[in-house]
Amino acid sequence: MKYKRFLPVLMMLVLLALVSCEEPAVPKITEITIENEEPVEGGTINISSVEPGSLNPLLNKSKSYNEIAKLIFQSLVEYDESLKITPVLAQDWSFVDGSNKCVIKLKDDVFWSDGESFTADDVKFSLDTIKASKDSIYKDNLEHIYSYKIKDDSTIEITFDQPFATAIDMLSFPIIPQHIYKKNPDAVPVGTGMFKVSQYNKLKSMELVFNDKWKGESKPYIEKINITFINDVEAFPIAFQSKELDLLNTTSYDWEKYSEMKDVSAYKYTTMYYDFIGLNYNNAIFQDKAVRKAMIQGINRKSIVDKYLLGNAVVTDVPINPVSWLRDPELEKYGYSRSEAQYFLKAAGFTDSNNDGILERKVEGATQELRFTLITNNENEFRRKAAEEIKNNLEDIGFRVDLKITGFDDVKAAIEGGKFDAVLTGYNLSNTQDLSFAFHSTQIKSGKNFMSYSNPDIDMLLHQAYTALDDSKRKEAYINLQKSFREEVPCISLFFREAALVVRDKIQGEIKPDAVNPFRSISRWFIPESKW
Incomplete structure (x- = not known):
């Protein structure tokens, strides 16, 4: 097993004391050098998620599904690998005369995966959805938001209860399409992200393919992502060891148990x-x-x-x-x-x-x-x-x-x-x-x-x-x-x-997970044709 360290990798803080950690034996580590091939389009990645309570990313509470949702949905802003806020669906923003009133200009020419235009109505609807929910994981993001209103199709104004450094951070929640989720709060996902849902088998699986409406810098090499829903997170390692899965996002030092697997690399963060x-x-x-x-x-x-x-x-x-x-x-x-x-x-x-x-x-x-x-x-x-x-x-x-x-x-x-x-x-x-x-x-x-x-x-x-x-x-x-x-x-x-993203060596390229998004560099992953 090869070890590759990558360190480029609201307030409800959780005491870790409840988490049980078993001490593993010190592993024998074998270093293997792999000749990276040239990137090529195609191939399938097999991953897993706990069966989500809701497919709506604003209402779901599953950590593993939230990670996958980042492939489908985008937010106004997001944290980069150094925990700095960067724009995504927001073009730019400004606070009126240094006050607590923020005017956010949205990016033009952004479309949902079904072809509908992304507008300020979707941002307001997303805010409304969180506000109406009793237990959304993003509920704290609205704690200091006093009001919000649409200025025009590409502009929304948000007033906070006070000026503070992390006001924009509060807008790092997924944006969902009003025209889909107003009719069905638990609809099959439609997003603006890099991938879109091509197949969904309720409670069993989901298939993602490239979203041709996505406005990112470069098309990903990976053709398809198969997601298997598993009831128990404890079953993830078993599925990985039996080669049903191609990657596993671990916590703490758990990836050491895979040290004897010769076709696996661990990317630490x-x-x-x-x-x-x-x-x-x-x-x-x-x-x-x-x-x-x-x-x-x-x-x-x-x-x-x-x-x-x-x-x-x-x-x-x-x-x-x-x-x-x-x-x-x-x-x-x-x-x-x-x-x-x-x-x-x-x-x-x-x-x-x-x-x-x-x-x-x-x-x-x-x-x-x-x-x-x-x-x-x-x-x-x-x-x-x-x-x-x-x-x-x-x-x-x-x-x-x-x-x-x-x-x-x-x-x-x-x-x-x-x-x-x-x-x-x-x-x-x-x-x-x-x-x-x-x-x-x-x-x-x-x-x-x-x-x-x-x-x-x-x-x-x-x-x-x-x-x-x-x-x-x-x-x-x-x-x-x-x-x-x-x-x-x-x-x-x-x-x-x-922690580490443990990945089968069929997946090559620039793999740089971090604490915010284990799939951050997925557009630069590829699978050599010989591994399809």
């Missing part, structure tokens, strides 16, 4: 899954940033990644994705250093005066020990092992760490009730990259900032990042925010997980 140790700032020892700096340098994060994730994660000091255009490439990194960690603790006045192996200091006449309880959930094998490693690392520099490995519901209750010292957990971070929910002091009362972290300087920087209305100011705000995060260490950042 960085996900938005961010692991960290959340600290309860009602515990006095965490209020000293010297202690936090000692922790981030005293934990061998790279070793944890190598041992338990087989190297498939990117160590980070800040909760900004390494591939993001907002990431500061010059940010100095914390490495693993036992001596540096001990230096910070000694400078903060901690010593082991009673030779019990636990450092302590006097604070206003009272003894303060470097002792706390780290909790995580017992359904997650990786987290259990990582917690043990963290405990050993920190006890090696003078902490005493008591582990509490318990059920997910107990961990959730402890977090919500503020009855914890530290928790090993994670977020599936939003593509908007706004971190206010987790670190702004105004979010303490709501429980989103469950650490009760409060820092006026961080509050100011988060506000600047949220309200910056042009790219240069936003980039500057995020660079300043990352520098402050590195200095203050509000939580113990660990890493961003990696």
Whole structure:
């Protein structure tokens, strides 16, 4: 199996603690060189999706179908591989005099796959559909949209409740045709994307072919995509191993199990899954940033990644994705250093005066020990092992760490009730990259900032990042925010997980999946005629 790394790869953030991760054996990796042939049109790709609850991309909740829907439908704007917003069906947009009113000009000469023209009516209908739905996954996108109206066939005006940096990001939902979905909310898909539906067998399969009405830069080489609907996502790997499928979009490090398959390549990308140790700032020892700096340098994060994730994660000091255009490439990194960690603790006045192996200091006449309880959930094998490693690392520099490995519901209750010292957990971070929910002091009362972290300087920087209305100011705000995060260490950042698109070698070309769209480069994929 060959490994090919590609890192070019609304707010409801999900705790990862519930996900179960079994530790695989370290695989034997065989490097194979394949002579790429010249691109040729033709061939079929076989993929799968969980049976969608709805074929309407605005009402469906299946992640695998949403990925496939990107081949059929387009949005006004989308995130590129660096998480930057780029236009798709929108030609351009402007905010009226810097206000919260945005005028969006739509691209001309765009058609639905059935030949009907794309107009502002379709955009308004899509907004109406989300608004009317009780549980659309895009419901949060409308949270800050105050009103919207059609100006003409190619112009729509959207008024937000306030000016903010990610206002346009809110328009990254699929646009559906009014003339189709007004009659039938669950109609067979008709879109403006690269592919169109040529056959549909209810609850069984769907066939896609090139959409000749598509206005993209180049026609894809792939002639046909066969999609099989499978009831259980757990059956995807079995179907892939039995060669019923040609590709598999994995999570975490699961693709290692395919290492013995000689006709397969894995294309890695960085996900938005961010692991960290959340600290309860009602515990006095965490209020000293010297202690936090000692922790981030005293934990061998790279070793944890190598041992338990087989190297498939990117160590980070800040909760900004390494591939993001907002990431500061010059940010100095914390490495693993036992001596540096001990230096910070000694400078903060901690010593082991009673030779019990636990450092302590006097604070206003009272003894303060470097002792706390780290909790995580017992359904997650990786987290259990990582917690043990963290405990050993920190006890090696003078902490005493008591582990509490318990059920997910107990961990959730402890977090919500503020009855914890530290928790090993994670977020599936939003593509908007706004971190206010987790670190702004105004979010303490709501429980989103469950650490009760409060820092006026961080509050100011988060506000600047949220309200910056042009790219240069936003980039500057995020660079300043990352520098402050590195200095203050509000939580113990660990890493961003990696995943992979595992692909049979019959599929060649420029395969560059990313966290937003595993099929982003599909127009440059091809199948040699000998593999048809």
